[in-house]
Amino acid sequence: MGAPDPGRPPGRLVVGVDIGNSTTEACLAAVAPDGTVAYLATDLTRTTGVKGTPDNTAGALTAVRGALARSGRDAGEVEAVLLNEATPVISGLAMETITETIITESTMIGHNPATPGGEGLGVGTTVPIGALPGQPPGAPVVCVVPPGADFEDVAAAVNAAVAAGVDVVAAVLAGDDAVLVTNRLHRPVPVVDEVAAVERVPLGMLAAVEVAAPGRTIRTLSNSYGLATVFGLDPAQTRQVSPVARALTGNRSAVVVRTPTGDVTDRRIPVGELVLHGAGRTLRVDVDAGAEAIMDAVARVQPLDDADGEPGTHVGGMLAQVRDTMADVMDVAGQPGVPVSEIAIRDVLAVDTFVPAEVRGGLAGEVALENAVALAAMVRTSRSRMQLVADRVSEQLGAAARIGGVEGEMAVGGALTTPGVDRPVAVLDLGGGSTDAALLTRDGECTAVHVAGAGELVTKLIGSELALEDREVAEGVKRFPLATVESFFHLRHEDGTVQFVDQPLPPHVFARVVVLTAEGPAPVPTRHALHHVRRVRRDAKRRVFVVNALRALRQVAPGGNLRALDFVVLLGGSALDFEIPDLVADALAPYGVVCGTGNVLGTEGPRTAVAAGLVRAHAAHLVECPAG
């Protein structure tokens, strides 16, 4: 450690390093003998390896060297590297449907092509187009057309049959020709097209085809009693087909075929019981009772010691999967493996959601949104391997490296460097896998909690509720504001603002809902309008972050009373989100709390709080015991 250069802040150099789940942050400071801290530079890099494992060394060194380079200091001047005590908090996610729509014997085509033809309701017997000429006059028939048929031939065949007295009341087509056929009919009838598996439409059966006028939705087939009227059903049969009516709600067109053995079941899948151990008792709750019932039970067994599900049930499988993933994550070469039995689930967040599932027995790839429950579970173990990281950092940097205080306390310390914040202060660290809260009282006492569920769960909810197959697209919907491309040269943002552009927008985003990424607009592959996508996005954030903010703060607030809190500082990657901080602040507003996104050191925003807190704690410690 050389003598300090003139003009440079006096004192010994220390670096606080926070290894997080996704980023590693460093904060370099000069600490004077009287404990005065001069912050010199910060740096941020991707975490290498899984948090709390020796692989973190490379990222930690990169961040330390980055901070040194920014301040023009040399590694040789560093007296101490202070690492966070990375309590391995690992979270896992599982999602399971709890309802299922099964259609046996092809009873329904809940079909909604982009361009059906004609309008109205046609009820008759299904007949292949080739058999039209032989039909007895007067009996209503629904004409079924195979793939590859030419629209003019189809129209001619129907016109000829009608002229011969056959009562053609509707048609079902494999190809995309409904409007073309209808335009050529002398007597237009409702026509539904794009029925991929048209060969599986049962023939000789009573069928109903309904097409609503543009801008409207069907009225008869989406109504249980409408179906009962059309098919002459008794009350027991009506009860059986009511899921069909529900599945067709909101469609512009639909086909329902009544087959004698046809059966639709809308069954609830026994997902199993979640068994929660905590507060000296054990509570059991049916997962298909829904998220609210589960979260009530979780609240009643706080603090949670462990959770499991009966083997052989969905929930048992979900939690076993989470535990296995965690055991794998914690496996480190050269170290004894972590027995799965040693992994205790310390928090659970349940969220009601929907999962799109292809209707079994459907004919045109129909998809129904099935009810589902998503569970985020979180584990804490005592097996931190940060000492290994500290040893390796020390070895490579030639400076002492030690593990500093608990993350929660350090985060609070760092948050205090945000302008306008004073004790008592609570922080909410909005991360990827967990949401952490910590409270520092006026007397300097600190309590911290971790709860399961954060950014990853939001991405997953958005992905499943919008039926997005690509996780990256869901991530984009979460992170970026939406817009609709209205022409090749302008787009309308989700707040209604219209923006013109100089260069034509590419055809693949034309008229699409897009997310505005740094690289430009990226299409969201959905038929939903912008406002639906926006609502799904905001609801997902609310169900995870607002719910978690409130329950985590209640666990640290004196007497569980949110009104007892003064300042709440939002930290972490999700605090950089364009709307999550607002949603959380809105939820906390009724409690008279000052809530906002942190600005660590007055410059760093919601990042680097733990690293800055480590430096601060180190300096305070120096003053208390000067020998240190």
Place this chain on the structure above:
Amino acid sequence: MSDPGPRPAVRVHRHPAAPAPVLRQVRAGVEEEGVPSDVVDVPGPAGATALAAAAAADSPLGVGIGLAADGAAAVQHRTLPGDRPVTTAPAGAGPTEWRRIGRVAARVVKRLPLG
């Protein structure tokens, strides 16, 4: 072929030698989307992209389709640079592609995703 009048329609500029099945499927694609189309014969050496650009400039809806002598097709919008059509189909593409050309033109008019 309908009268080239002032009614709002997608304008199709077709080389007289363009294969009839191409025109039929292209127009069917436009019609399936519920949009009218008008056809004008344009002899000469122009390719599909140039024909589409001229058609778009003439169309009351600002959307044009070009069908070249070899059966190649292109869709163009009045606001776009002439060398950057909305979409194209090569010569000998087939009925599905021809239908798509018509559908894309109609969907530009209707401001729907072109998919």
